[in-house]
């Protein structure tokens with residue numbers, strides 16, 4: 001088989017994050033054949049990031065035994081809302097972008113159709129087609145990380161909303177007049193259960209005099225407690241961390257339960273960096289599932305599965321490639 005034949009009909013998905021860019025090359029059977037990554041370096045300016053996206057795509061195609069000539073579609077996931085039908089990123093705070101027509105810039109550079117979507121929406125699509133959502137009609141994807149993102153597929157269609165801001169479960173209300181959220185509003189779900197909220201809870205308990213292995217794991221810097229340190233402390237059954245995680249899990253479940261009442265999905269998929277803690281301690285997953293069921297009205301939870309995501313860090317890039325293939329977003 002020649003290199004060209006092996007690489008023919010490739011689809012490339014690119015996940016552009018605040019710190020890194022990851023590209024995957026999939027064949028028509030949806031097998032991942034090539035991958036590459038680079039630092040985002042958003043501080044170097046828009047052109048530099050576009051150049052890195054292109055280079056990552058070229059490297060991924062090469063890894064799949066092809067060149068950009070073998071690539072038929074390219075999709076990109078961006079951490080910010082994308083105006084439906086345009087491929088224009090409205091804003092992306094982690095990248096310092098404000099109104100950037102990513103699809104038109106990249107299709108001009110690459111001379112091929114380019115689709116652009118919000119990263120969590122795109123990641124949910126990836127899980128829906130190839131991961132934990134396989135076989136479901138409608139799914140609610142919740143990505144539990146530094147913040148709390150959401151994605152919704154209803155009857156096979158990704159819900160983007162008029163301004164590309166649909167499914168922002170992290171900014172639905174948990175407590176009227178509650179904690180200040182990164183979005184500027186008060187009482188959002190994310191302000192109670194995102195990684196930053198969990199880290200702040202742990203830091204507060206320690207400052208009040210409670211002892212925790214986090215003091216040692218975070219090397220005394222309680223303002224920067226990473227998920228890795230939280231995971232290690234959970235494995236060691238640290239009381240302060242276990243309590244903070246359980247509380248955050250409860251809040252997350254309350255938010256998901258409300259969303260289930262609103263949407264009536266047939267599957268709920270929980271992914272994101274913090275969700276790995278639910279694998280570390282399966283009793284936590286059982287706890288989250290029971291709290292979601294308790295919060296939802298009984299009928300809306302009948303035969304609804306609550307499962308962990310399967311694609312891990314690949315979800316966004318895989319979803320971007322698949323969305324580009326389906327042509328359902330800009």
Ligand SMILES: [Zn+2]
Pocket residue numbers: 170171181182183184185188190
């Ligand atoms: Zn918010």
